[in-house]
Structure formats: structure tokens, C-alpha cells
Amino acid sequence: MSMVFIGLICPSKNNREMWKLKKEVGSLILKAVKERKEAESENDLLQMILEGANEVRPHSIDSFIVDNCKNIYFAGHETTATTASWILMLLASHLEWQNRVRDEVIEVCGGSLPDFDMLRKMRTLTMVIQEALRLYPPAPLVTRSALRSTKLGELNIPKGVNLWIPIIILHQDPEIWGPEANKFNPHRFSHGIGKACKFPQVYLPFGTAPRTCVGQNFAMVELKILVSVILSKFSFTLSSTYKHSPAFHLVIEPNHGVYLLMKKL
Numbered sequence: 001m002s003m004v005f006i007g008l009i010c011p012s013k014n015n016r017e018m019w020k021l022k023k024e025v026g027s028l029i030l031k032a033v034k035e036r037k038e039a040e041s042e043n044d045l046l047q048m049i050l051e052g053a054n055e056v057r058p059h060s061i062d063s064f065i066v067d068n069c070k071n072i073y074f075a076g077h078e079t080t081a082t083t084a085s086w087i088l089m090l091l092a093s094h095l096e097w098q099n100r101v102r103d104e105v106i107e108v109c110g111g112s113l114p115d116f117d118m119l120r121k122m123r124t125l126t127m128v129i130q131e132a133l134r135l136y137p138p139a140p141l142v143t144r145s146a147l148r149s150t151k152l153g154e155l156n157i158p159k160g161v162n163l164w165i166p167i168i169i170l171h172q173d174p175e176i177w178g179p180e181a182n183k184f185n186p187h188r189f190s191h192g193i194g195k196a197c198k199f200p201q202v203y204l205p206f207g208t209a210p211r212t213c214v215g216q217n218f219a220m221v222e223l224k225i226l227v228s229v230i231l232s233k234f235s236f237t238l239s240s241t242y243k244h245s246p247a248f249h250l251v252i253e254p255n256h257g258v259y260l261l262m263k264k265l
């Protein structure tokens with residue numbers, strides 16, 4: 001059976017809003033760059049991007065800076081930071097999984113910082129991250145534009161139409177993930193993504209095909225290191241002030257933050 005997963009098809013005139021937003025983000029970045037150039041130079045990523053910009057042709061300097069800032073600060077930072085918050089929230093509210101992952105961290109790392117081999121061995125931790133990315137994919141949709149009229153399964157898609165592929169809906173469809181689709185259950189990934197649901201191609205936290213996330217392996221390494229180091233030093237529960245309110249602000253993030261009560265081990 002061939003399936004087409006398209007949530008919303010919208011005409012290209014919505015592109016105007018998108019371009020306006022893009023321009024505004026670009027101006028904000030260039031304003032921050034101007035401030036930096038007028039202040040002291042610092043040893044950080046922005047400075048490296050500015051130094052890199054000296055190597056490009058003068059008319060491309062602004063777009064080089066804006067594109068690289070968007071890639072690293074938005075694509076690379078917000079997504080991973082938000083995922084880390086959701087993972088900690090889920091582990092704080094599912095103590096059996098918190099203990100299980102901590103046992104694995106202690107067994108595999110034995111008190112030292114994780115190296116590459118150790119990260120590979122921590123399968124329960126991987127399952128927990130995969131399940132957090134299923135329930136709270138920071139990028140809730142990916143988009144594609146039809147550059148020419150095309151046919152997807154039974155669906156005719158005219159040239160110029162934008163396709164929105166709603167990752168978050170695909171990730172929680174009970175017909176695909178079973179009646180407990182909304183529950184946190186990392187077990188579903190115990191035999192890999194291929195066996196986690198009826199149509200594993202719908203699991204798209206990092207997008208798909210040629211434009212799939214270039215930073216996905218790096219993000220997984222960052223998340224594994226962060227969570228394993230925290231678990232090896234602390235136990236934690238959710239604070240009573242935590243209000244569950246996932247909100248879509250370009251990424252899906254906890255609207256009121258995640259407050260945890262940490263206890264040193």
C-alpha cells in the first residue's frame with residue numbers, strides 16, 4: 001500500500017509572510033552583528049562567523065553572516081536545547097525510566113565522562129531520546145515546494161503549491177503507533193525505529209531525504225552527553241510550579257519553562 005502523508009497544502013501567496021519573517025530575522029541578526037563590531041571582540045561562535053566572513057566576496061558578506069547565524073543558533077541551538085528540556089521533563093515525571101537510564105549510565109561509564117564507544121552502548125538512553133523526539137519534535141513540521149506539477153499517490157499537486165508535512169501529527173497517530181500513542185513509552189524503540197510503529201517512515205524528527213537535518217548525529221551526541229552527565233550526578237523530580245504547556249514558537253517548547261527539583265547523588 002502506498003501512503004501519502006500531507007497535512008496541509010497552502011498556496012504560495014503565504015510565501016509573502018514567510019519572506020517578511022525571514023527579512024525581520026535577518027535584520028535582527030545584522031543589528032546584533034553591528035553591536036558586536038562596535039564592542040570588544042569575544043572568543044565565541046559569532047566572532048568565528050565574523051572572521052569567516054572576511055574570506056567571502058564583499059557583496060556576500062551579509063548573507064554569509066545571516067545564513068550561518070540562522071543555521072547554528074536556530075537550527076543547531078534551539079532544537080537541541082528544547083529537546084534537552086523535554087527529555088529532563090519526561091525523566092522527572094517517569095522515575096522508573098530515570099532510574100533505568102541512570103543504572104545504564106553507571107554501568108557503561110563507571111564514573112567517567114562518556115566517550116564515543118560508551119555513547120553507542122547506551123541503548124536505553126537512545127530509546128528515551130527517540131521517544132522524547134516522537135512526543136515533542138522541536139520542528140513540528142517540514143515544508144516542501146512543488147517546483148513543477150507532480151503526483152503523489154492519488155494526489156495531484158500543482159506547481160507552486162507548498163506542502164506542509166505535520167511531523168507532530170504523524171508522530172502521535174494511534175493508527176500508526178497504537179492506542180497508547182500519546183504515552184511516554186521508550187520501549188517502543190527497543191527493536192529500533194523500523195519496528196517502533198506500523199509505518200516507520202512517519203518518524204521524522206530530523207526531517208527526511210536530501211534535506212534531512214545535517215546536525216542530527218551531532219545533536220544525538222550532545223543530548224546523550226548532557227543527559228548522561230546530569231543523571232550520573234543528580235536525581236530529579238518535577239517542581240510543583242511546572243505547568244505543562246507545549247507551545248509552538250517556531251520550535252515546540254515548554255511555554256513556562258521546565259522547573260526541576262534536583263538532588264545531588
Ligand code: HEM
Nearest residue numbers: 075076079080083139142206207208211212213214215219
Ligand atoms: C534535536 C535536535 C535537532 C532537531 C530535532 C532538528 C530537526 C531538523 C529538521 C526537522 C530539519 C528539516 C529537515 C527537512 O526539511 O527534511 C532540520 C534541518 C537542518 N538542521 Fe537540524 N535539528 C536538530 C539539530 C541540529 C543541529 C545540532 C544542527 C547543526 C549544528 C542542525 C542543522 C540543520 C541544518 C543546517 C538544516 C538544514 C538542512 C538542509 O536544508 O539541507 N540541526 N533539522
